[in-house]
Amino acid sequence: MVDVTAPHASLSVEDLRKRITTNLQHRQGVGPKEATVADVYKATAEVIRDYLSSSWLDATRRMVEGNVKAVGYLSAEFLIGRQLSNALLNAGLTDQFEGAVKELGFEPKDVIATEPEPGLGNGGLGRLAACYVDSLASLGVPAFGYGIQYRYGIFRQEFDGQGRQVEKPDYWLSEGNPWGHEDFVRSQRVSFGGTVVDGENGARVWKPDWSVRAVPVDYLVPGYDSGRVNTLRLWTAKSYDEFDLATFNRSDYMGAVIPQVDAENITKVLYPEDSTPQGKRLRLEQQYFFVSASIHDAIRTFYAGEAQPDLTTLPDKICFQLNDTHPVIGIPELMRVLMDEYGIDWDTAWDVTRRTFNYTCHTLLPEALEVWPAKLIGELLPRHLEIIKAINAQFVEELESKGIDPEGIDRMRIFTDGPDAQIRMAYLATVGGSYVNGVAALHSQLLKDVTLKDFSAAYPDKFTNVTNGVTPRRFIKLANPRLSDLITEGLGSDRWIHDLDELEGLVPLADDASFVERFRKVKDANKRDFAAYASDKFGFSIDTGTMFDSMIKRLHEYKRQSLKILAVIAEYAAIKDGSADVDEIQPRSVFFGAKAAPGYAMAKLTIRLINNVARVVNDDPAVKGKLAVYFPWNYNIDLAEHLIPATELDEQISQAGKEASGTGNMKFALNGALTVGTLDGANVEIRERVGADNFFLFGLEVDDVEKLYADGYDPMKYVHADSRLRRAIDMVADGTFSNGDRNAYAALTSDWLTHDYFMTMADFTAYMDIQKEIEETYQKPDEWARKAILNVAHSGFFSSDRAIEDYLRDIWHTQPQR
Ligand SMILES: *Cc1c(COP(=O)(O)O)cnc(C)c1O
Numbered sequence: 001m002v003d004v005t006a007p008h009a010s011l012s013v014e015d016l017r018k019r020i021t022t023n024l025q026h027r028q029g030v031g032p033k034e035a036t037v038a039d040v041y042k043a044t045a046e047v048i049r050d051y052l053s054s055s056w057l058d059a060t061r062r063m064v065e066g067n068v069k070a071v072g073y074l075s076a077e078f079l080i081g082r083q084l085s086n087a088l089l090n091a092g093l094t095d096q097f098e099g100a101v102k103e104l105g106f107e108p109k110d111v112i113a114t115e116p117e118p119g120l121g122n123g124g125l126g127r128l129a130a131c132y133v134d135s136l137a138s139l140g141v142p143a144f145g146y147g148i149q150y151r152y153g154i155f156r157q158e159f160d161g162q163g164r165q166v167e168k169p170d171y172w173l174s175e176g177n178p179w180g181h182e183d184f185v186r187s188q189r190v191s192f193g194g195t196v197v198d199g200e201n202g203a204r205v206w207k208p209d210w211s212v213r214a215v216p217v218d219y220l221v222p223g224y225d226s227g228r229v230n231t232l233r234l235w236t237a238k239s240y241d242e243f244d245l246a247t248f249n250r251s252d253y254m255g256a257v258i259p260q261v262d263a264e265n266i267t268k269v270l271y272p273e274d275s276t277p278q279g280k281r282l283r284l285e286q287q288y289f290f291v292s293a294s295i296h297d298a299i300r301t302f303y304a305g306e307a308q309p310d311l312t313t314l315p316d317k318i319c320f321q322l323n324d325t326h327p328v329i330g331i332p333e334l335m336r337v338l339m340d341e342y343g344i345d346w347d348t349a350w351d352v353t354r355r356t357f358n359y360t361c362h363t364l365l366p367e368a369l370e371v372w373p374a375k376l377i378g379e380l381l382p383r384h385l386e387i388i389k390a391i392n393a394q395f396v397e398e399l400e401s402k403g404i405d406p407e408g409i410d411r412m413r414i415f416t417d418g419p420d421a422q423i424r425m426a427y428l429a430t431v432g433g434s435y436v437n438g439v440a441a442l443h444s445q446l447l448k449d450v451t452l453k454d455f456s457a458a459y460p461d462k463f464t465n466v467t468n469g470v471t472p473r474r475f476i477k478l479a480n481p482r483l484s485d486l487i488t489e490g491l492g493s494d495r496w497i498h499d500l501d502e503l504e505g506l507v508p509l510a511d512d513a514s515f516v517e518r519f520r521k522v523k524d525a526n527k528r529d530f531a532a533y534a535s536d537k538f539g540f541s542i543d544t545g546t547m548f549d550s551m552i553k554r555l556h557e558y559k560r561q562s563l564k565i566l567a568v569i570a571e572y573a574a575i576k577d578g579s580a581d582v583d584e585i586q587p588r589s590v591f592f593g594a595k596a597a598p599g600y601a602m603a604k605l606t607i608r609l610i611n612n613v614a615r616v617v618n619d620d621p622a623v624k625g626k627l628a629v630y631f632p633w634n635y636n637i638d639l640a641e642h643l644i645p646a647t648e649l650d651e652q653i654s655q656a657g658k659e660a661s662g663t664g665n666m667k668f669a670l671n672g673a674l675t676v677g678t679l680d681g682a683n684v685e686i687r688e689r690v691g692a693d694n695f696f697l698f699g700l701e702v703d704d705v706e707k708l709y710a711d712g713y714d715p716m717k718y719v720h721a722d723s724r725l726r727r728a729i730d731m732v733a734d735g736t737f738s739n740g741d742r743n744a745y746a747a748l749t750s751d752w753l754t755h756d757y758f759m760t761m762a763d764f765t766a767y768m769d770i771q772k773e774i775e776e777t778y779q780k781p782d783e784w785a786r787k788a789i790l791n792v793a794h795s796g797f798f799s800s801d802r803a804i805e806d807y808l809r810d811i812w813h814t815q816p817q818r
Contacts, residue, residue: 003493007092007225011051013099019047020100032104038175040106041084041114044097045178048087052220056229062817063142064301069316069814070142071807072298073133074291074330075323077126077270078147078232080219081637082115083179085478090138090222116172117636119153120234122274123554124663125362127637128439129323131471131663131800137223137230138473138498139804140816144318146294148286149180149217149234150270157595157634163611167272167598180217180234186300187238188214188293192285196383204340206383212263213238214293224473224498228817235293239263273597274554275368284329284372284380291330295320295337311342315355319812322359322433325370325425331357331432332387340383346390357433358811360466361426362660364446365558374421388423389415395431402458412454430455430462435811437466440661440682446702464810467685468661469800472500475667480645482522483671487792490515500799503792510789513782520785523648523672530646538632542589543625547778550643550673551651552593552635555603558658561594562748563760564651565610567767568617568629569728569737575623582626586775589628591643593635605748607631612737640664645671648784649774652677653767655758657702659683666798672788674777676770678763682798689794694787698770699763708759715756718764725764729753 021032023043030039063070088094098108121127129145136143155167193209219232240263266285271278302317303309322328331353338349363369378385392415399409414427430436430452438444444465448456456463477484477497488494490509496502509515524544531542551564568590574580592610596603614629632639650668652659652675659681669675669686676696677683687695700708719725729749731737738744752761778784796802808814 002488003495004488005225006494006497007090009051009092009096011093011096013096013103016047016093016096017100017103019051020044020104023047035104037106037110037114040101040104041111042176042178044101044111045084045115048084048091048093049179049181049220051093052087052091052222052229055222055227056220056231059142059228059230060301064304066142066817067316068142068817069812070144070302070318071136071812071814072294072318072320073129073136073143073145073323074294074320074327075126075129075145075147076287076290076326077121077323078129078133078145078234079121079123079126079637080118080130080232081474081641082112082117083219084115085112086134086474087220087222089473089478090134090224092225116175117638118172119156119170119636120147120150120270122154122270122272124661125274125324127470128468128663128800131469131474132804133221133230133232134224134471134473135469135800135804137221137228138226138471139801139808140223140226140228140818141230141804141808141814142228142817143230144294144298145221145230145232146290146297147232147234148267148270148290149236150267151236151264152269154270154595154636155272155598159607159611159631159633163608163615165596165604165607177217179219181219182236183216183218186216186297188216188235188296188300189240190214190289190292192288192380194382196386203343204383204386206336206340211240212266212289213240214289216293216297226816233294233297235267235290237264237266237289272595273599275363275365275556275558276597276600277368277370278599279370279372279376281376281380284376287326288329288333288381288384291327292333295330295334299337309342311338311344312348312352314352318356319814320357321807321812322357322429324360324362325429328359328370328425328429328432329381329384331428332381332384332391335387335391336383350391350394353432354434357429358435358437359426359429359433360437360439361429361447361451362439364443364451364658364660366451369451370425371422372425374415374423377423388428391428391432399458404454404458408454412458426452427455430459434462435464436462437464437811438660439466439468440685441465441467442657442679442684442702443660443681446657466803466806466810467682467798468663468666469798469803470663470666470670471800472497472670474641475644476670479641480522480526480671482525483519483645483792486515486518486522496796498801500796500801503796504794506789506793510786510793516782516785516789519672519789520781523646523785523788526646530642533642534630534632538630540630540632542630543587543628546587546589546628547649547775548591548647549588549649549651550591550593550647550668551653552591552640552643553662553664555594555596555600555606557602557606558758559654560758560760560763561592561606561610562752563653563763563767564590564592565606565613566725566728566732566760566764567771568627569613569731570724570768571771572613572617572620572623572627573727573731574724575626576620584775585626586778587626589630591647592629592631593639593643595635602747602751605745609732609737609745609748616737640667644668644673647671647673648778648788649673650675650677652680652683653699653763654678654680655760655763656680656700656705658758666795669791669795670798672792674774674784674787674791676767676774686795686798689797690791691794694790696770696774698766700759700766705759708762713756713759713762715753715759715761718761719753722765722768724768725761 191208199205
């Protein structure tokens with residue numbers, strides 16, 4: 001007997017159908033007979049939101065009245081994915097929804113596919129924030145996600161006739177937004193510019209130049225089977241001066257609406273850089289805008305109606321997690337609010353602030369650590385600049401009293417000296433909060449040893465690790481229903497959906513022939529599903545008898561899509577010239593999915609190369625049935641949800657020491673793909689858990705990389721040593737993938753041969769060698785399946801529920817509210 005604990009709401013199919021019909025008539029203005037699939041989607045979304053709202057109000061009330069400290073997760077990005085199917089699952093309404101829309105004459109999957117995907121994030125960091133709000137609600141923790149509702153999210157990626165990336169605006173709100181509720185009554189004023197003057201009793205008074213209105217857009221976050229519905233509050237900017245009458249009276253109608261346009265620009269567009277932010281004024285405005293509104297919102301929520309709230313109790317009410325440096329301006333902002341708005345003295349304000357904030361660092365790349373010119377901060381936020389200077393001065397004194405030498409102090413300054421003084425946001429976050437965590441064991445270690453070395457020496461107790469996780473609701477239960485059913489049957493229960501460690505119970509089944517057989521059938525069926533989806537959506541005709549080999553993630557040199565594409569080219573050349581044994585090679589379909597930052601030339605050129613390799617390889621009858629390359633455009637969560645369950649080999653091949661954690665790697669392992677990867681980020685922990693025999697490890701390790709840098713790395717040495725590599729680079733250079741144009745990829749080939757900072761050349765041979773081993777294993781299907789099952793069984797640790805439990809215990813010191 002299978003023990004099913006999944007939530008199932010008491011609402012019947014009939015009730016739900018009636019509610020949808022009523023909504024269609026009253027809110028969408030159509031009868032059920034005239035309704036289109038888009039009408040039914042919108043009506044259903046509104047009905048589900050309404051249905052959840054009483055639990056939501058209840059959870060908020062209990063949070064304010066109770067004495068469990070809440071969590072405010074501050075993140076400039078929340079890549080939440082489509083909402084409908086997730087809300088239905090977590091609320092226990094999936095069956096009723098399917099029954100109801102069928103009665104109305106629609107296919108449930110068509111209704112679900114109507115929803116546009118909100119692209120309010122770039123990649124891993126934004127998706128992590130979304131997994132965390134899901135887990136917080138599912139564990140029953142009172143929490144807010146706080147961020148920005150961008151009018152235009154991450155661009156929609158298309159490819160032109162030459163295979164180049166073209167960025168198109170993402171009009172995701174064009175059909176309305178049934179999930180987000182704009183709460184004009186609870187807006188906040190956020191101010192900028194101006195000057196600071198002396199006030200009474202030594203106070204400093206900020207006289208800002210201009211203000212915008214931050215209006216919250218509330219999304220409900222229903223926990224899975226927890227009954228708790230939390231809030232994701234994304235701020236949108238509106239003008240206070242809708243219309244400038246004086247300008248209008250001068251007959252300048254367009255000029256009269258300029259204040260509105262200016263204000264609303266703040267939340268108009270998500271910056272599309274991943275890993276290397278742009279130090280732009282508007283970006284700083286965005287950061288301050290959402291953080292200031294969120295801090296005031298928390299005060300309004302927890303001290304509602306109090307004429308003279310005692311804000312020294314703030315750290316008992318809420319703690320703020322800073323998701324990377326984007327919200328770090330919150331530290332001086334809270335200091336300013338406590339001192340200037342509530343009259344609290346510096347020392348008390350500093351104590352409250354330090355106990356309220358914690359900081360998650362997401363990178364090791366020095367160029368990704370945000371730094372702002374002091375001049376810019378002074379122009380936009382003059383009072384904050386004063387406070388940052390004072391924090392820095394106090395910090396320098398503290399370092400002196402600790403006996404740190406002047407060079408050490410200079411390295412650690414939050415505020416650098418000189419005419420081009422800079423503010424180092426990671427340092428401000430480290431000093432202004434209680435804990436700093438990295439996002440995987442290796443990453444946290446490298447933070448202590450390298451990136452924030454001086455800080456960890458001076459404040460060793462501040463540094464900790466929380467390895468990232470992903471939500472099993474979206475990435476297993478929803479994305480892979482066949483595997484979910486098989487797991488539930490294998491374990492005899494579906495408790496794994498909220499306790500992913502239960503997957504360990506699958507270990508004995510890896511040696512059960514009938515389970516292995518059924519596991520293989522699940523993967524085959526998922527491959528056929530993906531082929532159908534990709535045929536429909538991208539026009540691909542994929543041979544499902546081939547190995548599905550995927551590399552999907554943002555395009556970045558450190559992630560090394562170049563290594564994969566060079567290996568594909570080498571394989572192509574070997575099949576063509578007969579040097580590969582045709583009877584031995586394993587037919588593959590290689591999938592890439594990746595967006596490049598619009599200004600990142602090398603990444604965009606790599607996209608062009610991949611597309612052209614795909615064109616040439618797929619058109620060449622000589623390799624038909626052996627090798628094919630597909631690059632579905634516009635990689636997003638929807639594509640991830642379709643491709644990951646169908647993938648057999650997952651590529652996690654970044655240069656060791658560069659990927660902080662990765663979460664894609666976790667999604668794949670949990671869906672029964674085997675990983676080929678370097679010892680980087682969370683790969684290290686995945687391999688430890690699934691077992692070295694069930695992970696294809698290759699390449700340089702962190703120490704090797706450091707040694708090579710120190711000794712003077714020369715890529716030519718590796719190019720000379722491997723004729724397959726030389727051949728592949730020659731083909732890129734000789735016009736094979738550019739209709740004879742020998743210049744097309746010159747920037748790439750010259751980088752490979754002369755610079756190759758991420759050591760793609762040095763790892764090529766090891767990568768080719770491990771592919772042999774992979775193919776041999778794949779040709780023993782039961783052995784492959786056994787390893788894949790063990791990957792699933794041992795990956796429960798990578799649930800975001802576990803990550804949140806780590807944060808609760810080690811950093812936030814709070815708990816679920818019963
Ligand atoms: C999980 C995910 C990512 C992160 O992938 P990595 O391989 O960890 O870089 C990026 N984008 C989307 C859409 C995702 O779902």
